[in-house]
Each structure stands twice: as structure tokens, then as C-alpha cells.
Amino acid sequence: MRIEGGADMKVKFEMNYREIHRKLRNAKLTAQDVSEIGYAGSAVIKMNQKIDVPKDTHATEISVSDHIVQETDIWFVDQIGPETTYAPYIEFGVASRPNYPIQPFVRPSAHGRNKKDAIDAIKAAFGMKVIGKWQK
Amino acid sequence: MAEITSNLRTFLLADSGISTAFGTRIYVIKAPDTQTYPFAIIRKVAPTANYMYDGRWGNDDLVQIDVYDDDLSSCVTNAQLIEAELDGYAGTMGSITNTASWITQAPTEEWSLDARHFRSRIDVNIKWTV
Numbered sequence: 001m002r003i004e005g006g007a008d009m010k011v012k013f014e015m016n017y018r019e020i021h022r023k024l025r026n027a028k029l030t031a032q033d034v035s036e037i038g039y040a041g042s043a044v045i046k047m048n049q050k051i052d053v054p055k056d057t058h059a060t061e062i063s064v065s066d067h068i069v070q071e072t073d074i075w076f077v078d079q080i081g082p083e084t085t086y087a088p089y090i091e092f093g094v095a096s097r098p099n100y101p102i103q104p105f106v107r108p109s110a111h112g113r114n115k116k117d118a119i120d121a122i123k124a125a126f127g128m129k130v131i132g133k134w135q136k
Numbered sequence: 137m138a139e140i141t142s143n144l145r146t147f148l149l150a151d152s153g154i155s156t157a158f159g160t161r162i163y164v165i166k167a168p169d170t171q172t173y174p175f176a177i178i179r180k181v182a183p184t185a186n187y188m189y190d191g192r193w194g195n196d197d198l199v200q201i202d203v204y205d206d207d208l209s210s211c212v213t214n215a216q217l218i219e220a221e222l223d224g225y226a227g228t229m230g231s232i233t234n235t236a237s238w239i240t241q242a243p244t245e246e247w248s249l250d251a252r253h254f255r256s257r258i259d260v261n262i263k264w265t266v
Contacts, residue, residue, distance in 0.1 A: 093179075095255040096248035098204055099166050104181045107259070111198050112184025 027133040031073045038076030040125035041118040042066050045080045048114045052105035053082065053090070060084045081106050138266045140197045141165070141178045143230030148176075151221050157214045167204075173253065174205040174214050181259065196263050198240065203256040208245065215243035215256035222260045229264065237262040 029037075049064045063083035070077035081087070091107070094100040108114060141164045148154050148162055161167075161175035182198040201218055205211035223239045241259035248255065 092200070092257060093202065095246050095253075096250040098171070098175075098177055098202065098251075098255075099169070102179055102181070102200065104200075107198055108182035111182040111261075112196050 023134055024130065027130050029073060029129065029133075031071055033129050034073055034076045035068070035071050037122060037125040037129055038078060041122040042078045042080055044118040044121045045109045045114070048109040048117075049080065049082070049105050052108060054103045054105070060087050060090065063087070080109075138232050140183070140195070140199060140232070140262060140264060141180060143232045143264075144178055144199060144262070146230035147228075147234075148218060148221060151217075154214075154217050154221060157210075157217060171204075173207070174203060174210060176201055176203045176214075176218070194235070194263060194265050196261070199260050199262060201258045201260065203243070203258070204253050205256075206253045208247075208254050211245060211254040211256050212243065215245075215258055219243055219258055222258075222262075229262075232264045232266055235263045235265060 046064055046066055050061050053061045053064065055061055060082045064081065065083060066078050066080040068076070068078050087106075089100070090103050091105065093102040110118070145162050145164055149158070149160060154162075158174055158176060159172075161172065163175065163177050165177070165179055167175055167177050179200045179202075180197060181200050184196040185192050186194045186196060203211055203215040203218065205214060219239055219242065222237050225237050226234055228234070238261055239258065240261050241257065243256045243258050245254055245256045247253075
């Protein structure tokens with residue numbers, strides 16, 4: 001990739017995709033790298049859950065945490081959610097009381113703009129990580 | 137401003153199989169305190185409005201539908217009627233246009249010891265425009 005010029009009021013931008021593909025192949029992301037990239041998305045989801053959870057005692061807010069289920073150089077699986085026993089009642093309502101209000105905060109954290117924000121964070125972390133590898 | 141839940145109710149009740157099973161007992165947010173089984177409640181989980189420079193162009197809503205019944209087999213059957221009606225549907229939905237819908241949580245039943253009834257929970261994602 002080359003960006004040059006300016007003297008003629010034009011910047012020339014050249015990008016060789018073959019070269020980019022080669023560099024991506026050679027980036028050799030480690031499990032730690034993949035984890036850090038994936039965790040950028042986890043952090044956004046966790047933050048949104050903590051923002052949206054109904055707060056009374058703050059116990060459920062404090063309990064929101066993540067558990068990394070799988071962490072390899074090609075795969076990162078993280079589970080993010082609250083730990084209090086009554087959190088499902090906040091999220092889904094109570095079967096015995098049909099009119100008990102639902103106050104969802106887990107499903108919305110991975111929906112719509114929140115989902116897009118998490119994906120954008122992952123993309124940005126991926127870009128930073130790959131660029132970091134290129135410079136070495 | 138159009139919204140999803142009342143239009144979803146209208147759409148579901150327009151289906152003969154669903155209206156035969158539920159009568160008109162599909163409610164939005166809240167059911168009457170005294171109730172005949174089966175009945176269902178529709179609630180918004182995650183409404184999302186999408187905007188372009190010229191304004192709102194679409195909506196992407198996650199909706200929860202709870203089906204209640206005192207009989208497990210009819211609870212399952214009636215929840216499946218709703219699931220079949222919504223999964224993959226695109227078209228008119230009351231006064232709005234459903235551009236895509238899919239089930240994100242297939243019907244999941246649970247028994248309530250206190251209330252002596254079953255609940256089947258369904259989540260559906262609906263993309264729609266006015």
C-alpha cells in the first residue's frame with residue numbers, strides 16, 4: 001500500500017490487495033491476539049448490560065461478567081451476562097405472574113446498534129492488531 | 137407513529153388457526169387480571185430505529201411473545217402456531233410492512249408451580265417499515 005504525492009494537488013493512493021492478503025496470512029495471530037480482538041466486542045456488550053440493567057441494589061449490575069469458553073488462535077468464545085439468581089426474572093418476566101413487567105438488558109446488549117458497536121470495536125481491534133504485526 | 141406490538145397482534149389474530157386457538161386473547165404488554173387459557177402477551181425487548189440523513193427508514197425490533205396455558209400439549213401447539221406464522225414471514229403486518237422476520241428463540245416451555253400453568257416463550261426479530 002502506498003500513498004504519495006500532493007505536489008500536483010492530488011494524492012496518489014495505491015493498494016495492492018495481493019500484498020495485503022499476503023501480509024494478513026503472515027500476520028500469524030496468536031490465541032492471545034485473537035482473545036484481545038474478541039474481548040474488544042465483549043467489553044462493549046458488558047458495558048451496555050451494566051448501563052441498561054435496572055438498578056435497585058446494584059447487585060445484578062455488579063454481577064455482570066464474562067466467562068471465556070474457548071480461546072485459540074482461530075476461535076474466541078465469550079459468554080457475557082449477569083450472575084444473580086433472579087436476573088432471568090428481570091430479563092424474561094416471571095412465568096407465575098404473566099403481568100410481571102420485563103426489563104430486558106441482556107438481549108438488547110447484542111441487538112441493533114449495540115451489536116453494531118460491538119462489531120465495530122472488534123474490527124478496530126483487529127485493525128490495530130494486524131497493523132501492529134506489520135510494523136514488526 | 138406506527139409501532140410493532142399492536143400491528144403484530146392484528147397480524148396474528150388475522151390467522152384463522154391462531155384466532156381459533158386464542159380467540160382475541162392475545163394482548164400487548166399486559167393481560168387482564170382474570171384470564172381464560174390459552175392467552176398470549178406480546179412485549180418489546182429491544183426496539184431499534186435506523187436513521188439515514190433524510191430521516192427514519194426502518195426498524196429492527198426484538199419482540200417476546202409468551203403463550204400461557206394450563207395444558208402442556210396445547211401450550212406447545214399454540215406456541216408453534218405463532219412460531220410458524222412469524223418465522224420467515226415478510227409482507228403486510230397490520231398497518232406496517234414487515235421486511236423480514238425470524239425466530240431467535242424457539243418456543244421454550246416452563247411450568248409454574250404457583251400459578252399452575254405453563255408458559256412458552258418465543259423471541260422474534262422483526263425488521264419493518266411504515
